[in-house]
Amino acid sequence: MALSIVHRATGIALYVGTLLLAWWLIAAASGSAAAYSNVQAFTGSIIGRLIVFGYTWALMHHMLSGIRHFVWDLGFGFKANEREALTWAALIGGIVLTILIWIIAYAIGGVR
């Protein structure tokens, strides 16, 4: 498995994605309610939802993949089967967490 490049790629995606976070917060702070509606219109659109979904996955995967690196930093998990297991756990865990978050988001009425 060559997942380290995915860790790096998701990191770069999250880097750019902070613009969305900043846009959301600035719009919330703005004096005009329309500024916030614009953000919601974007994140509610098909493209916007795909981007936020991708962002959610990048965040979850990068976090779990990072925890995998932590395990290695602490000196564990270097055997071949352990490396494989950690990598698969990060890969599958990232997808599961992402879907779980989106199910909860839809369930609590984030989509009108």
Place this chain on the structure above:
Amino acid sequence: MSATDTPRRSMRTPLGRVRNLGAAHSGTSDFWRQRITAVAMTLLMLPVIVVVMMTLGSNQAGAKVILGSLPVAVIMMLFIVASAWHMKIGMQVVIEDYVHNEKLKLVSIMLNNFFSIAVALASIYAIIKISSGV
């Protein structure tokens, strides 16, 4: 073998030789900060997700009430500081790995600093503005 066994031309101690060295002239400090901010964000991840979920479906007025509350504002600001710091270090590693032209590398690292700090400051300013109700 102790340090006194071997004759050396230098009078500097082993610690003195490694201090302020390394390609970045900052030793392992970035490595360490990368891990501090990673742990911080991992701990803050669940609270941040809860905050974002709370704002789903509400208009600007509702979002202001949620984001302006003290615990939420603190959680968000901690997360932003950790993110900006973490991503600044991470992107610098990527730049150092792939950009080999010295001038382009320095410019890229500079822009990386500008971007990370600008995103962090803008976000923090927004939260403080919401919290103070102006």
